[in-house]
Amino acid sequence: MIRVSDEGRQPQSPVACESLCPRPPPSAATREQKRLPSRQGLESSSSISSSPAQAFAIGLLPMGSDFQAIPIIDISAFLEKIDDPRMGDDKELLEVIRQLDDACKEAGFFYVKGHGIPDSLVKEVKDATSKFFNLPYEEKVKIKMTPASGYRGYQEVAENVTLGKPDMHEAIDCYREMEAGKYGALGQPLEGSNLWPDYPSNFKVVMEEYICLLGDLSRKIMRGIALALGGPPDAFEGDRAGDSFWVMRLIGYPVLSDIPEMQRTDTGCGAHTDYGLLTLVNQDDEISALQVRNRSGEWISAPPIPGTFVCNIGDMLKIWSNGLYESTLHRVINSPKYRVSVAFFYEPNFDAAVEPFDFCMQKTGGTPKFGKAVYGEHLAGKAENLHSAVRIDLVDLERCKSA
Numbered sequence: 001m002i003r004v005s006d007e008g009r010q011p012q013s014p015v016a017c018e019s020l021c022p023r024p025p026p027s028a029a030t031r032e033q034k035r036l037p038s039r040q041g042l043e044s045s046s047s048i049s050s051s052p053a054q055a056f057a058i059g060l061l062p063m064g065s066d067f068q069a070i071p072i073i074d075i076s077a078f079l080e081k082i083d084d085p086r087m088g089d090d091k092e093l094l095e096v097i098r099q100l101d102d103a104c105k106e107a108g109f110f111y112v113k114g115h116g117i118p119d120s121l122v123k124e125v126k127d128a129t130s131k132f133f134n135l136p137y138e139e140k141v142k143i144k145m146t147p148a149s150g151y152r153g154y155q156e157v158a159e160n161v162t163l164g165k166p167d168m169h170e171a172i173d174c175y176r177e178m179e180a181g182k183y184g185a186l187g188q189p190l191e192g193s194n195l196w197p198d199y200p201s202n203f204k205v206v207m208e209e210y211i212c213l214l215g216d217l218s219r220k221i222m223r224g225i226a227l228a229l230g231g232p233p234d235a236f237e238g239d240r241a242g243d244s245f246w247v248m249r250l251i252g253y254p255v256l257s258d259i260p261e262m263q264r265t266d267t268g269c270g271a272h273t274d275y276g277l278l279t280l281v282n283q284d285d286e287i288s289a290l291q292v293r294n295r296s297g298e299w300i301s302a303p304p305i306p307g308t309f310v311c312n313i314g315d316m317l318k319i320w321s322n323g324l325y326e327s328t329l330h331r332v333i334n335s336p337k338y339r340v341s342v343a344f345f346y347e348p349n350f351d352a353a354v355e356p357f358d359f360c361m362q363k364t365g366g367t368p369k370f371g372k373a374v375y376g377e378h379l380a381g382k383a384e385n386l387h388s389a390v391r392i393d394l395v396d397l398e399r400c401k402s403a
């Protein structure tokens with residue numbers, strides 16, 4: 001494990017971030033770039049090639065594939081330009097957008113490198129997470145997640161359930177904080193302040209800085225995805241995800257032998273799709289346990305690659321793209337060593353109405369493949385299922401214990 005000092009650090013804010021640091025409204029110049037780069041530009045950049053990957057981009061092959069590995073995309077050139085109104089004819093930017101389009105169509109998963117988040121911060125986040133999970137149980141439950149905490153805080157092993165089966169991980173869940181009453185009865189169950197542990201002492205500062213930077217990085221990647229879909233760069237801004245109801249899960253996967261036998265199941269996290277727009281996973285550097293399912297039903301490994309985040313598409317992007325992009329099933333297998341992973345979910349606005357974009361419908365037969373969803377309803381449905389399942393499992397466990 002990398003040694004990181006616990007000294008309090010001040011969040012540096014090189015960029016303005018939603019919900020933690022106020023962002024200035026987009027300038028007139030930014031607003032004007034709507035139609036750039038042109039779809040023509042994108043399509044001609046794809047159609048000159050005949051490789052299978054590029055054929056996906058122009059719709060010659062059926063969507064999805066039996067991918068055997070997750071593509072890696074270097075976004076460094078793209079990051080510098082994606083907020084620049086003159087980006088329209090930039091070749092490097094168009095190339096990254098083409099790669100994003102291929103990856104979203106083929107796998108729904110990709111690694112990003114050259115993302116600009118300092119390596120030291122990426123490590124510090126994992127290190128603080130691992131220090132917290134190393135604490136005795138009594139310490140960890142001081143920030144226990146309950147309905148009263150707005151489902152924010154610490155969940156112990158087996159409390160999270162996927163498809164009725166307890167997951168072999170512990171976690172801290174954080175959500176974007178919202179003003180009481182802002183989203184009425186729908187938002188009320190998730191109202192509350194995030195619960196931060198006292199130890200390690202830099203925990204809150206490090207996490208808030210990280211959330212701020214990952215929110216901005218995600219917004220930029222979503223501008224690229226909007227262009228890849230053939231839409232305006234700000235398609236996911238404003239009412240859609242301009243006020244993202246982000247989620248962060250700090251996760252620890254113990255080795256099976258450290259879990260009481262009667263509690264054990266065979267997965268760290270059962271097969272699922274993510275709920276929102278885009279997930280960025282900061283994986284343990286050493287352990288390969290994340291797996292992604294391809295169209296043939298094979299589980300393809302997404303091993304850690306230092307200096308990258310694993311990105312994947314959520315259910316709401318599948319709807320907005322009218323199925324052009326899929327939210328791919330993935331799972332985490334039990335690992336031979338304690339594994340830490342930090343997932344940042346960049347989600348739509350809590351009250352975003354999600355329905356297929358016209359520009360995506362035009363590419364997919366002209367009719368909507370999905371009905372309209374409200375993101376907060378989708379999320380509340382998930383949370384409700386998870387938590388009713390938790391109660392049932394705990395009752396069962398108590399029964400086992402007393403039998």
Ligand SMILES: N=C(N)NCCCC[C@H](N)C(=O)O
Pocket residue numbers: 160161162163167247249269270272273274275345382386
């Ligand atoms: N916000 C997200 N995506 N959280 C990821 C957890 C997914 C697993 C969960 N047990 C489930 O069944 O959904």
Ligand SMILES: O=C(O)CCC(=O)C(=O)O
Pocket residue numbers: 249251269274281283290330331332341343
């Ligand atoms: O632990 C991981 O690598 C991924 C976790 C995940 O898929 C999730 O929390 O949604």
Ligand SMILES: [Fe+2]
Pocket residue numbers: 272273274279330
């Ligand atoms: Fe996931």
